[in-house]
Amino acid sequence: MDHEYYMRLALKEAEKAYNADEIPVGAVIVCNGKIIAKAYNLTETLNDVTAHAEMQAITAAANNLGAKYLQQCTLYVTLEPCVMCSGASYWAQIGKLVYGASDTKRGFSSLQQNILHPKTEIISGILENECSEILKNFFAQKRN
Numbered sequence: 001m002d003h004e005y006y007m008r009l010a011l012k013e014a015e016k017a018y019n020a021d022e023i024p025v026g027a028v029i030v031c032n033g034k035i036i037a038k039a040y041n042l043t044e045t046l047n048d049v050t051a052h053a054e055m056q057a058i059t060a061a062a063n064n065l066g067a068k069y070l071q072q073c074t075l076y077v078t079l080e081p082c083v084m085c086s087g088a089s090y091w092a093q094i095g096k097l098v099y100g101a102s103d104t105k106r107g108f109s110s111l112q113q114n115i116l117h118p119k120t121e122i123i124s125g126i127l128e129n130e131c132s133e134i135l136k137n138f139f140a141q142k143r144n
Contacts, residue, residue: 003076003098003123003126004126004127006028006030006035006074006076006098007076007078007098007100007126007127007131008127009026009028009035009038009076010026010027010028010038010053010076010077010078010100011026011078011100011127011130011131011134012026013026013027013028013038013039013040013053013078014026014040014053014078014131014134015134016040017040017041017042017053018134018137018138020040020042020044020045021044022040022041022042022043022044022045023041023043023135023138024040024041024078024134024135024138025040025041025052025053025077025078025079025135026038026039026040026041026053026077026078027039027040027053027054027056027057027075027076027077027078028057028075028076028077029057029058029060029061029070029073029074029075029076030073030074030076031061031065031070031072031073031074032072036060036061036064036065036073037056037057037058037060037061037064038057038060039053039054039056039057039060040053040056041053041056042056050084052081052082052084052085053077053078054075054077054081054085054088054089055084055085055088057075057077058070058075058088058089058092058094061073061092062092068091068092069092069093070092070093070094070095071093071094071095071119072095073094073095073096074094074095074096074097074098075089075094075096075097075098076098076099076126077097077098077099077100078099078100078101078127078131078134078135079099079100079101079103079107079131079135080099080101080102080103080107080108080109080124081097081099081107081108082103082106082107082108083106083108083111083115085108086108086115086116087115089116089117089120090115090116090117090120093117093119093120094116094117094120095119095120095121096120096121096122096123097116097120097121097122097123098122098123098124098126099123099124099126099131100124100125100126100127100128100130100131100132101128101131101132101135102124102125102128
């Protein structure tokens, strides 16, 4: 499995968010080598604080599979998931989480305990610079 390939697809989703004036986070879910969901942040568009890329992707993947558990799936996301998205991945029993940029303020790893499913494998830092850069550019543009 080529983590960089799928993270590049998640970055394309983040670009869609950027172009829609959403915080540029993108997610892709892969199951048995097949992409079953792609999503990006829609919190502004939907006026919904829960419309994070991961939440959108988990819902789409579950609908695609017709099942609520995603143990055989890998979630690729450009930014380390927040507590809400980590909780959703726990309940969905995501098999593997691969993320790009760390989120030291709001990411799940800032907690004192692991809130992901105990069987979830975690891989971080895939295309970290690219994933960080799109966020930095977005917020720099907002400040100007």
